[in-house]
Amino acid sequence: MTEMRTLKVALLGCGNVGAQVARILIEDADALAARTGARLQLSGIAVRNVNADREVELPQELFTTDAETLVKDADLVIELMGGIEPARTLILSALRNGACVVTGNKALLAQDGPTLYEEADKAGVQLSYEAAVAGAIPILRPIRDSLSGDRITRVLGIVNGTTNFILDQMDTTGAQFADALAEAQRLGYAEADPTADVEGHDAAAKAAILASLSFHTRFGLENVHCEGITSVTASDIAAAKDAGFVIKLLAIAEKLVDEEGREGVSVRVHPTLLPREHPLAAVHGAFNAVFIEAENAGELMFYGQGAGGTPTASAVLGDLVSAARRLVLGGPGRTETTTGHVPALPIDAATTSYYIGLDVADQPGVLAKIAQLFAEHGVSIEIMRQTIHRDAESNVESAELRIVTHRASEAALAATVEAVKGLDVINSVTSVLRVEGV
Amino acid sequence: MTEMRTLKVALLGCGNVGAQVARILIEDADALAARTGARLQLSGIAVRNVNADREVELPQELFTTDAETLVKDADLVIELMGGIEPARTLILSALRNGACVVTGNKALLAQDGPTLYEEADKAGVQLSYEAAVAGAIPILRPIRDSLSGDRITRVLGIVNGTTNFILDQMDTTGAQFADALAEAQRLGYAEADPTADVEGHDAAAKAAILASLSFHTRFGLENVHCEGITSVTASDIAAAKDAGFVIKLLAIAEKLVDEEGREGVSVRVHPTLLPREHPLAAVHGAFNAVFIEAENAGELMFYGQGAGGTPTASAVLGDLVSAARRLVLGGPGRTETTTGHVPALPIDAATTSYYIGLDVADQPGVLAKIAQLFAEHGVSIEIMRQTIHRDAESNVESAELRIVTHRASEAALAATVEAVKGLDVINSVTSVLRVEGV
Numbered sequence: 001m002t003e004m005r006t007l008k009v010a011l012l013g014c015g016n017v018g019a020q021v022a023r024i025l026i027e028d029a030d031a032l033a034a035r036t037g038a039r040l041q042l043s044g045i046a047v048r049n050v051n052a053d054r055e056v057e058l059p060q061e062l063f064t065t066d067a068e069t070l071v072k073d074a075d076l077v078i079e080l081m082g083g084i085e086p087a088r089t090l091i092l093s094a095l096r097n098g099a100c101v102v103t104g105n106k107a108l109l110a111q112d113g114p115t116l117y118e119e120a121d122k123a124g125v126q127l128s129y130e131a132a133v134a135g136a137i138p139i140l141r142p143i144r145d146s147l148s149g150d151r152i153t154r155v156l157g158i159v160n161g162t163t164n165f166i167l168d169q170m171d172t173t174g175a176q177f178a179d180a181l182a183e184a185q186r187l188g189y190a191e192a193d194p195t196a197d198v199e200g201h202d203a204a205a206k207a208a209i210l211a212s213l214s215f216h217t218r219f220g221l222e223n224v225h226c227e228g229i230t231s232v233t234a235s236d237i238a239a240a241k242d243a244g245f246v247i248k249l250l251a252i253a254e255k256l257v258d259e260e261g262r263e264g265v266s267v268r269v270h271p272t273l274l275p276r277e278h279p280l281a282a283v284h285g286a287f288n289a290v291f292i293e294a295e296n297a298g299e300l301m302f303y304g305q306g307a308g309g310t311p312t313a314s315a316v317l318g319d320l321v322s323a324a325r326r327l328v329l330g331g332p333g334r335t336e337t338t339t340g341h342v343p344a345l346p347i348d349a350a351t352t353s354y355y356i357g358l359d360v361a362d363q364p365g366v367l368a369k370i371a372q373l374f375a376e377h378g379v380s381i382e383i384m385r386q387t388i389h390r391d392a393e394s395n396v397e398s399a400e401l402r403i404v405t406h407r408a409s410e411a412a413l414a415a416t417v418e419a420v421k422g423l424d425v426i427n428s429v430t431s432v433l434r435v436e437g438v
Numbered sequence: 439m440t441e442m443r444t445l446k447v448a449l450l451g452c453g454n455v456g457a458q459v460a461r462i463l464i465e466d467a468d469a470l471a472a473r474t475g476a477r478l479q480l481s482g483i484a485v486r487n488v489n490a491d492r493e494v495e496l497p498q499e500l501f502t503t504d505a506e507t508l509v510k511d512a513d514l515v516i517e518l519m520g521g522i523e524p525a526r527t528l529i530l531s532a533l534r535n536g537a538c539v540v541t542g543n544k545a546l547l548a549q550d551g552p553t554l555y556e557e558a559d560k561a562g563v564q565l566s567y568e569a570a571v572a573g574a575i576p577i578l579r580p581i582r583d584s585l586s587g588d589r590i591t592r593v594l595g596i597v598n599g600t601t602n603f604i605l606d607q608m609d610t611t612g613a614q615f616a617d618a619l620a621e622a623q624r625l626g627y628a629e630a631d632p633t634a635d636v637e638g639h640d641a642a643a644k645a646a647i648l649a650s651l652s653f654h655t656r657f658g659l660e661n662v663h664c665e666g667i668t669s670v671t672a673s674d675i676a677a678a679k680d681a682g683f684v685i686k687l688l689a690i691a692e693k694l695v696d697e698e699g700r701e702g703v704s705v706r707v708h709p710t711l712l713p714r715e716h717p718l719a720a721v722h723g724a725f726n727a728v729f730i731e732a733e734n735a736g737e738l739m740f741y742g743q744g745a746g747g748t749p750t751a752s753a754v755l756g757d758l759v760s761a762a763r764r765l766v767l768g769g770p771g772r773t774e775t776t777t778g779h780v781p782a783l784p785i786d787a788a789t790t791s792y793y794i795g796l797d798v799a800d801q802p803g804v805l806a807k808i809a810q811l812f813a814e815h816g817v818s819i820e821i822m823r824q825t826i827h828r829d830a831e832s833n834v835e836s837a838e839l840r841i842v843t844h845r846a847s848e849a850a851l852a853a854t855v856e857a858v859k860g861l862d863v864i865n866s867v868t869s870v871l872r873v874e875g876v
Binding site for chain 2 (some may be wrong): 138141296302378
């Protein structure tokens with residue numbers, strides 16, 4: 001048997017995911033070597049504090065605070081520090097040295113991806129980041145490789161487990177947002193400061209990455225319209241449920257033609273109604289899933305664990321073995337294609353169906369007035385449903401009107417809602433939510 | 439702009455999938471070139487009859503009956519003829535010439551895969567076959583690449599659309615197998631001779647391919663235990679439904695330890711009960727899905743269209759673009775790893791839970807007798823449920839007993855069922871079905 005080559009692996013960061021990656025690199029060394037054709041030797045772990053408590057017991061001599069030196073001597077660099085700096089500088093330095101880089105840093109990729117991709121291109125090495133989107137789920141490689149002969153038309157993703165857990169709790173138990181958030185925090189599904197999750201920022205970074213790969217064009221955070229779930233109420237959820245829908249926070253990237261006939265991609269994150277029979281509606285708890293529509297393949301869905309140290313480590317190691325095999329085989333790494341050049345469309349150009357809840361006066365002719373107003377704004381109504389409530393004590397009647405529209409532009413819808421508010425028969429607009437999958 | 443290289447693509451076969459592949463290669467030539475970095479020029483289509491009617495209008499001059507000559511001059515060969523010969527000889531000849539090969543030929547791969555893989559290894563070229571399993575769903579590449587740093591422990595696949603359609607019809611409408619099959623044939627989901635589908639042979643070939651990739655070991659058809667769905671009755675389905683299960687034909691590959699402590703892989707295809715809340719239970723109609731359990735990633739599911747010309751063409755073209763990009767970049771192709779060396783276990787060594795339906799005498803002590811007998815055979819009962827029916831006219835009572843066991847070996851279960859049949863309180867064993875996902 002010929003002597004196996006050894007590849008030096010530098011690990012930057014030793015949190016939740018990093019510690020598991022280190023553990024597996026050590027424990028599964030033989031199996032990984034067999035699959036790679038080279039031994040993957042963990043040469044060191046760069047951390048801020050070498051004496052910090054870790055979840056996993058790891059050899060103390062591996063730890064160092066000198067990330068720069070560690071990177072210089074590595075064939076493969078795994079960056080799991082998070083944040084922009086020093087991660088960005090270290091990755092660029094690794095790529096320039098000809099090392100392949102594996103990262104899970106979605107914020108950095110969404111903010112400054114193009115700089116990194118270009119550096120990898122120049123060096124002819126691989127920059128992989130499967131762990132950055134939807135944790136353990138193999139989604140970026142299938143989009144990049146398996147669907148490279150197809151045209152993706154739309155991506156709908158549940159890519160944030162915290163918000164999916166919260167919305168699922170609200171849907172199952174009828175809880176208000178604040179209570180469901182508290183429960184998520186108690187169970188460790190939400191951080192003490194949940195802003196990045198509940199405001200949709202985490203999902204927005206993932207949406208930018210998904211859009212870039214799906215449409216062969218580089219989209220950044222500035223191209224993503226982002227709304228979180230903090231304003232979703234228990235009564236929104238109940239009304240949606242009653243109408244046969246479930247509310248999910250979706251990362252959406254879809255090819256659209258705007259009113260001027262210009263083709264572009266709308267990238268956005270917002271709470272969305274989905275029919276209960278839609279495959280994404282069955283994604284419960286902290287699970288993630290990405291639903292893809294492609295011209296030839298049709299509908300595809302990828303489902304699995306979107307977070308957690310061990311599941312995310314699986315994605316990191318898949319990238320690592322793939323990059324290492326390429327080093328063993330020889331020949332340059334494969335990088336992304338960005339030949340699409342489709343423009344990002346502003347949110348106003350996006351079209352979806354809408355669900356609108358209205359508290360209206362209970363008098364004849366109200367439905368006709370509202371329908372007329374929608375028609376004037378070019379928004380076509382698919383379903384209109386009125387429910388009359390009578391208060392047992394006061395004997396006062398109130399009417400609730402629920403409308404689901406056909407696809408309309410954000411701009412047309414916004415104008416319609418403004419006009420509806422001005423009608424004297426309207427007491428209040430109780431909810432406006434986008435609908436997908438109908 | 440530098441001149442783009444042209445790669446010659448030979449297409450062998452022009453059926454359902456082949457015709458769509460040819461159409462897309464011609465219609466999407468520019469987009470494919472942009473993504474590949476080379477023009478993919480369809481140099482010819484080998485068919486038996488150049489004048490046959492085709493679903494898609496294609497340039498007549500592309501057609502030839504001389505597959506050998508076409509293959510000799512190609513950089514990339516797409517084999518979609520099906521069957522063993524001449525497909526096998528043509529693929530081997532293409533690989534020896536240094537061409538990359540894309541095929542969807544599951545029968546050939548399951549029967550003679552090792553010969554093909556070795557030839558590709560020797561030539562340092564790519565042999566890809568994503569289309570061979572689960573049509574449009576990217577499943578082989580995620581297993582091979584994305585999960586290459588993980589250990590897969592179990593694969594459960596709905597990989598045959600015909601049988602899934604039939605079982606779904608039976609579940610939804612209460613139809614008998616024969617009627618559901620007739621409906622599937624009427625709608626084009628089943629062939630006039632449905633044997634390969636309903637007897638499980640198609641699923642068995644896919645099970646062998648999935649097992650080989652998942653466990654880094656070459657498994658052939660001879661390692662797959664195969665049972666079809668022809669003996670599944672409407673009353674099996676009804677009883678399963680009543681107990682909260684759905685019946686699916688699953689292709690299963692899982693790592694097990696047999697009674698002698700020997701680790702191995704059980705590869706099998708059989709009708710299987712799944713709890714209705716299992717993600718695979720929601721896979722309806724002719725759709726396919728593959729559910730994977732891995733040590734680190736946890737549970738993953740891949741869902742999409744498993745057949746049809748255009749969806750399957752998407753998988754073929756994904757492989758083609760990937761192989762062509764590698765030719766453009768230089769460096770050898772990537773081949774499978776077969777370093778696992780785990781033995782295939784015979785069906786007797788497989789362990790699952792079982793569902794057993796019994797028609798029993800309605801007298802005291804029956805349950806105790808049966809429970810005693812199961813215990814003696816080392817099969818542990820999880821659920822035991824008795825239903826008494828009284829015939830309104832005759833006033834005769836009969837009792838139905840349904841048992842779900844804990845995991846037990848096939849051998850232990852078979853012995854138990856034999857023994858149960860000998861009990862005087864048993865009128866008949868109405869069904870024995872395996873259960874997964876509990």
